[in-house]
Structures are given as structure tokens and as C-alpha cells.
Amino acid sequence: MKNILATRRSVLAGAAATGALGLSGFPVRAEVNWKKYAGTKLEVILAKGPRGDNLQKNIKEFTDLTGIQVESEQIPEQQQRQKAVIELASGKPSFDVIHLSYHVQKRQFEKAGWLADISGFMKDPNLTAPDLVESDFSAAGLQYAKNDKGQMLSLPWSVDYFILYYNKEIFAKKGVAVPKTFDEMVAAAEKLTDPKEGTFGFVGRGLRNANMTLWTNFFLNYGGEFLDAKGNILTDGPEAIEATKLYQRLLTKVAPPGVSGFNWMESMASFTQGRSAMWIDGVGWAPPLEDPAASRVVGKVGYTVVPAGPKGQFSATYGDGIGIAAASKNKEAAYLLCQWAVSKAQGARLLQTGGGVPFRNSVLNDEGVRSGVKLPKEWLQSVIDSAKISKLGLPVIIPVAEFRDLVGAGVTATLSGADPATELKKAHEQFRPILERSEKA
Amino acid sequence: MSVAAQQQPGIKAATGAQREWRPPSYWPFVLPALIVVLAVIVFPWVFTIWMSLHEWKVGSPTVFVGLANYLRMPNDPRFVEAVWHTLVYTLLSVALPLIFGTLAAVVFHQKFPLRGFLRGIFIMPMMATPVAIALVWTMMFHPQLGVLNYLLSLVGLPAQLWVFHPATVIPSLVMVETWQWTPLVMLIVLGGLAAIPTEPYESALIDGASFWQMFRYITLPLITPFLFIAGMIRMIDALKSFDIIFAITQGGPGSASETINLYLYSVAFVYYDIGYGSAIALVFFVLIVVLAAVMLAMRQRMHWNEAGGGA
Numbered sequence: 103m104k105n106i107l108a109t110r111r112s113v114l115a116g117a118a119a120t121g122a123l124g125l126s127g128f129p130v131r132a133e134v135n136w137k138k139y140a141g142t143k144l145e146v147i148l149a150k151g152p153r154g155d156n157l158q159k160n161i162k163e164f165t166d167l168t169g170i171q172v173e174s175e176q177i178p179e180q181q182q183r184q185k186a187v188i189e190l191a192s193g194k195p196s197f198d199v200i201h202l203s204y205h206v207q208k209r210q211f212e213k214a215g216w217l218a219d220i221s222g223f224m225k226d227p228n229l230t231a232p233d234l235v236e237s238d239f240s241a242a243g244l245q246y247a248k249n250d251k252g253q254m255l256s257l258p259w260s261v262d263y264f265i266l267y268y269n270k271e272i273f274a275k276k277g278v279a280v281p282k283t284f285d286e287m288v289a290a291a292e293k294l295t296d297p298k299e300g301t302f303g304f305v306g307r308g309l310r311n312a313n314m315t316l317w318t319n320f321f322l323n324y325g326g327e328f329l330d331a332k333g334n335i336l337t338d339g340p341e342a343i344e345a346t347k348l349y350q351r352l353l354t355k356v357a358p359p360g361v362s363g364f365n366w367m368e369s370m371a372s373f374t375q376g377r378s379a380m381w382i383d384g385v386g387w388a389p390p391l392e393d394p395a396a397s398r399v400v401g402k403v404g405y406t407v408v409p410a411g412p413k414g415q416f417s418a419t420y421g422d423g424i425g426i427a428a429a430s431k432n433k434e435a436a437y438l439l440c441q442w443a444v445s446k447a448q449g450a451r452l453l454q455t456g457g458g459v460p461f462r463n464s465v466l467n468d469e470g471v472r473s474g475v476k477l478p479k480e481w482l483q484s485v486i487d488s489a490k491i492s493k494l495g496l497p498v499i500i501p502v503a504e505f506r507d508l509v510g511a512g513v514t515a516t517l518s519g520a521d522p523a524t525e526l527k528k529a530h531e532q533f534r535p536i537l538e539r540s541e542k543a
Numbered sequence: 544m545s546v547a548a549q550q551q552p553g554i555k556a557a558t559g560a561q562r563e564w565r566p567p568s569y570w571p572f573v574l575p576a577l578i579v580v581l582a583v584i585v586f587p588w589v590f591t592i593w594m595s596l597h598e599w600k601v602g603s604p605t606v607f608v609g610l611a612n613y614l615r616m617p618n619d620p621r622f623v624e625a626v627w628h629t630l631v632y633t634l635l636s637v638a639l640p641l642i643f644g645t646l647a648a649v650v651f652h653q654k655f656p657l658r659g660f661l662r663g664i665f666i667m668p669m670m671a672t673p674v675a676i677a678l679v680w681t682m683m684f685h686p687q688l689g690v691l692n693y694l695l696s697l698v699g700l701p702a703q704l705w706v707f708h709p710a711t712v713i714p715s716l717v718m719v720e721t722w723q724w725t726p727l728v729m730l731i732v733l734g735g736l737a738a739i740p741t742e743p744y745e746s747a748l749i750d751g752a753s754f755w756q757m758f759r760y761i762t763l764p765l766i767t768p769f770l771f772i773a774g775m776i777r778m779i780d781a782l783k784s785f786d787i788i789f790a791i792t793q794g795g796p797g798s799a800s801e802t803i804n805l806y807l808y809s810v811a812f813v814y815y816d817i818g819y820g821s822a823i824a825l826v827f828f829v830l831i832v833v834l835a836a837v838m839l840a841m842r843q844r845m846h847w848n849e850a851g852g853g854a
Contacts, residue, residue, distance in 0.1 A: 309795050360708070
């Protein structure tokens with residue numbers, strides 16, 4: 103720990119000194135030699151979405167800067183994960199740079215040793231711009247990017263905070279205040295539900311697996327922790343049961359019918375149609391909500407942090423990063439690309455279009471960047487406030503998919519009337535041996 | 544020439560030896576096919592069996608575990624449930640298209656104006672891409688915004704949850720499957736109907752048989768072989784069905800519509816548990832073979848009955 107602090111301080115000092123030198127007109131001593139790897143060709147595998155779009159749209163700037171040619175492809179998230187895992191396991195991946203989902207792949211990638219350690223690159227002033235320092239990333243970002251030995255295995259790219267979206271018009275019509283706690287949220291949702299008019303108080307993911315991202319936010323706010331010190335999973339305890347009861351109550355009493363099959367898309371459809379008054383989901387859905395072609399609630403959406411539970415207030419946090427395959431032969435060039443992808447310019451574009459939220463404080467806190475954000479100011483405020491209460495939304499384990507499927511199925515079953523404690527116990531019994539097997543291997 | 548050669552003892556011996564030594568001349572012709580079969584069919588199967596005997600998680604080393612993967616199945620509630628879902632789903636999506644397809648075939652066998660055009664319209668679902676169909680149906684099933692509940696409300700029926708409730712999800716999926724594959728059954732049965740001679744009907748009419756009697760005692764027995772073919776094709780397709788279920792429910796709500804195929808996909812490509820996935824694939828294959836064999840045996844028996852009846 104002391105070591106890390108020392109490095110961080112010296113890096114900061116170095117950065118400050120370089121900045122000062124630059125300002126005072128002295129030639130900067132060590133500068134990134136962007137052109138050093140000109141002519142190299144990189145292959146990049148991206149998950150389909152705004153991050154991939156943002157990279158592909160502006161990639162010419164990177165090529166102009168470095169002379170490095172980039173071939174990139176965007177593949178739908180699920181398939182991209184499968185392709186990446188199969189190729190990495192083969193030992194000869196076809197790509198140098200990979201876009202990864204931390205909340206699903208972190209532990210798996212670390213344990214298999216598929217990503218190159220970039221800690222050394224980050225300390226090399228010939229490779230790293232002075233403004234790229236570890237301390238600029240949010241705590242969640244560093245938690246995701248570093249392994250338990252403290253090595254950086256990727257650069258945190260975009261963070262996804264869970265926030266509360268609400269329909270101001272429905273709230274005003276019924277004279278309901280924006281909830282600050284779960285209790286208030288339940289009370290508000292009950293008041294706002296009017297099945298005759300087809301409006302409901304709350305909507306959220308009910309579909310197995312997908313629902314875990316919402317459920318875990320409840321779980322965290324009830325004081326839940328995913329793992330104990332020995333790495334045992336704790337999702338059948340009292341916090342989990344309370345969280346499930348809340349989930350069950352909201353999704354069966356005050357949510358649209360059929361919510362047990364809803365993923366974010368169906369939830370969003372209900373919200374954009376003005377059929378649901380509140381929706382808790384990732385921060386990235388503001389652009390479609392504010393798009394007149396896709397939404398009936400443009401200008402009526404309020405954005406705020408997820409209400410507090412009895413044991414705390416957190417924003418369940420997920421995120422993606424960009425890393426280098428350990429088998430790549432062009433690691434330095436690949437590192438330049440990763441660095442450019444999380445650079446201030448690219449981060450600003452991402453934030454300003456609402457396509458993602460950079461993990462870097464220097465981007466989020468920059469007034470110039472903030473003033474360029476095209477979405478409502480309230481949205482940006484909810485992002486900034488969520489960053490302060492951010493907590494990882496899924497356990498950092500290898501079998502994340504099994505965890506989401508099994509516990510998620512149990513949680514979904516409660517929506518057709520099953521008992522929360524029984525279902526959680528059942529899911530727990532099924533999941534525990536899977537976790538044990540994966541950690542043992 | 545050979546007769547002449549055989550008359551000389553020395554040469555005869557040489558010929559005998561030559562016959563033993565001669566490399567079989569058919570090998571060069573068999574070899575390409577043999578290589579293809581080995582590479583494309585035998586090797587994947589042997590490899591799947593080999594994998595099913597190992598604990599193999601992508602990213603971890605492979606360990607031989609014997610039959611452990613097979614012993615895991617009966618104790619895996621998700622697998623056992625998936626078997627049931629598969630059987631129910633298959634039974635319904637074989638029976639319904641057979642019934643509706645036969646009815647449609649009888650209707651379209653009649654001569655009426657615009658028959659060809661209407662037949663063309665009727666077989667259109669079969670030509671569409673399953674995933675596109677699935678997406679359209681997903682929207683139609685939507686409990687709040689979907690057109691199905693709107694139609695129900697027009698006739699005063701209460702709104703349904705369709706694929707969004709564990710109890711109705713499989714029948715709703717079967718509805719899509721039926722809508723898509725009834726035309727296939729109809730085409731096969733139409734072929735059967737076209738092959739039936741007109742004489743039995745003429746004599747039945749003279750004997751005063753009703754329409755139903757003609758259908759029951761003439762049409763149905765004569766198209767039964769075609770129904771078996773259609774049934775077999777449908778059964779294999781329904782057992783293997785993946786696209787429609789995956790695109791509409793992904794096996795949900797919960798795991799209420801998770802068939803073996805979907806579970807297998809999750810195990811192998813989402814959990815990366817290749818060993819267990821291979822074991823499930825093998826069991827699934829055996830299940831398909833057994834069911835197909837049962838169908839074939841039934842068809843064989845029907846055939847004998849038919850012959851007996853005719854004699």
C-alpha cells in the first residue's frame with residue numbers, strides 16, 4: 103500500500119512538473135513518442151454500443167496521431183464475449199485489443215492470465231501522457247482494472263451507474279414527491295399506480311439474469327455483501343431476503359403486467375410510453391428517453407440517485423474497460439490505442455452524447471466538458487452524485503453468468519408468488535458447488 | 544484369355560498370388576468420402592464423447608472425470624426441468640401443426656377460385672426468418688402494448704400474460720411454432736391427397752357415405768404415411784428448436800421455457816463448461832434417436848395394419 107502511494111505521489115509530482123515545464127515554455131523533457139509504432143496494424147474486438155461507435159467514428163484521429171492502422175469490429179455483447187473467450191483460450195487470439203465487461207469477465211480474465219500487465223507502460227513517460235495517472239480513475243475503475251497483486255490489466259473506459267428515472271408529469275399530477283428512501287419509493291409507487299389508466303408506479307428488469315443488476319442495488323442498500331472473507335457467497339441471508347421482498351412487492355403490486363419477462367428494453371418501452379412513473383436502471387438510457395423519435399416523455403424525465411435503503415445508499419456500478427491480449431505482439435502500439443480510447447477528448451465525446459460515463463475524474467470534473475453535455479443538467483448531476491455512492495453491483499467471481507442465472511431465476515420465481523427465502527435458499531444450494539468448483543480449478 | 548491362362552499351372556499360381564496381392568481397386572474411390580465422413584461426422588462425435596468425460600472449463604486445465612458429468616445430470620434440477628419442457632414443447636408443436644396442417648390441406652385440396660394465390664399466402668410464414676418472426680411475435684405478446692391483448696379486449700376477454708408468465712409461456716411459444724410450421728405439414732399432406740385415386744370416393748358416394756365418413760375411412764388411412772413423415776420432420780425440428788425460444792424468452796420467465804437445447808447452449812457457451820455441455824449434447828442426441836426410432840416403429844406397424852386391412 104505504501105509503495106502504491108509513493109508511486110502515485112511521484113507520478114503526480116512528475117505530471118505536475120511536466121505540466122509546469124510545458125506552461126513555462128521549456129521543452130518538455132519526456133514526451134510520448136506517438137509516432138514510434140507507425141505502420142503497425144492493430145486488430146480490435148468491440149462490443150456493439152456507443153463506446154464502440156465512439157471509437158470507430160474517430161479512429162482516423164488516432165491513425166493521424168500515431169500512424170498506426172486499426173482494424174476494428176463491433177459484435178453484439180453476448181457474442182463478443184463468447185468469441186473473445188474462445189479465441190483467448192486458444193492462445194492465439196485474432197485481436198490485440200479487447201473491450202471487456204468488467205462485471206462479467208474481470209475474474210475470469212485475471213485467473214486465466216489473458217490480459218497483458220500494463221503497469222509498466224503506465225510508468226513509462228515515452229508511452230504515457232502525463233495526464234494519464236492511476237489516481238485520475240474513480241475507485242470503482244481501479245477496483246475493476248487491477249488484479250489482487252495491484253497490476254493494471256486494462257484501462258477503465260466507461261462506467262454504468264444505476265439511477266432512478268422518473269416521470270415528472272405523472273408525479274406532478276398525483277402530487278407525489280421524489281422518493282429519497284425505499285419506503286418512500288414504495289409509497290409513491292402505490293399512489294402513482296392506476297391500472298385503469300394503464301399507468302404503473304414502477305418498472306424494472308424482471309427477466310432472469312438481467313434482473314440481477316437491479317436486485318443487487320436493493321441488496322446493497324439493505325446492507326448486503328456478496329462474499330464473506332473466505333469467498334463464500336452470501337445471497338441467502340437476511341439482507342437478500344429483505345431485498346427480494348422489496349423487489350417482489352414493487353414488481354408484482356405496482357409494475358406493469360408481464361414484468362417478469364422484461365429486460366431493460368421492455369422496461370424502457372413502458373417508461374418512454376409514459377406507462378410507468380419510475381424506472382431504476384443504468385445511466386446510459388438518457389439519450390433514447392430524450393429522443394423525440396423514440397420517446398413520448400421527452401423533457402418530462404427526472405433523473406436522480408437510487409433511493410436509500412435501511413442500511414445505506416449505493417449506486418450499483420458496472421463498467422467496461424479496454425485491455426491488451428497477453429498474446430499480442432504489438433503491446434506498445436495497442437497500449438497507445440487504449441490510452442487514446444480513454445483520453446480526455448474521447449471521454450468528453452462519450453459523456454457529451456450520453457453514450458457512456460468516463461471513469462476519469464479529470465473528464466467528469468472539467469467545466470468545459472460538462473457544459474458541452476447535451477442531455478439535461480439533472481442527468482449529469484445524477485451521474486456525479488452516483489459516483490459518490492458507487493459500489494460494485496455484482497460479485498467479482500468467475501461464474502458470474504451462472505450466479506445471475508440461478509439467483510436471477512429464483513428472484514423471478516418470486517414474481518409468480520414463490521417465497522423469497524425458499525427461492526434464495528434453493529438458488530444458493532445450486533450455486534455454491536459451482537462457485538467452489540470454479541475457485542478450486 | 545483367363546481361361547487360357549488357367550490352363551498353364553505356373554501362371555495359375557501366379558494369378559492366384561496376384562489376386563491376393565492386388566490392392567483392392569475400390570479404395571481410391573472410397574477414400575475421399577471416407578475422409579469426409581471421418582472428419583465431419585466421426586471425429587466430432589468421438590471428440591464430443593472424449594470431452595464429455597472431462598471436466599473442461601475454458602481457461603482452466605482439462606481433467607479426466609470419467610462419468611461424473613453424466614452423473615451430474617439427474618441431480619441437476621435445471622436439466623431435469625429442461626427435459627420436461629422439451630417433451631411438452633415437442634408434443635404440442637408436433638400435434639397442433641399436424642391437426643391444423645391436415646385441415647388446411649383438406650380445404651386447399653378443394654377446387655375454388657384463387658386457390659393457388661391463397662395457398663401461396665398460406666405458406667408464407669414458413670418462408671420467413673425465425674428470428675424476425677420471433678421479434679414480431681414478442682411485440683404482439685407484449686401485455687400492455689401488444690396487439691394480441693387488444694384483440695382479446697375486442698371480444699371482451701381478459702388480458703393474458705402470454706410469454707411473460709411461467710404457466711402460459713410454453714403454449715404461447717407453441718402458438719408461434721404452429722403458425723410457422725402448419726404450412727409445411729399442409730404441403731406434405733397435399734402431396735398425399737393428390738396421390739389418392741378418385742375411385743374409392745366415387746364408390747363411397749354411391750354407398751351413401753357422408754363427408755366425415757369419407758375423410759375418416761378413406762382419406763385419413765391413405766394419408767397416414769404422409770402424416771408420419773410430417774410428424775417425424777416436425778418432431779426433430781421441435782426437439783431442436785432454439786431460435787424462436789431464444790429470441791422471444793431466452794428460456795424465461797425464470798427458466799420456465801428452458802429446453803435442453805437452450806440449457807445446453809448456456810452451459811457450453813455462457814458458462815464455458817464444455818465437458819458438462821458435451822455430456823448433455825450426447826444425452827440429447829440419444830433422446831432424439833430414441834424418439835425417432837419409436838416413430839419409425841409406429842409407422843412400420845401402421846404399414847402392416849394397412850396391408851392387413853387391404854387383404
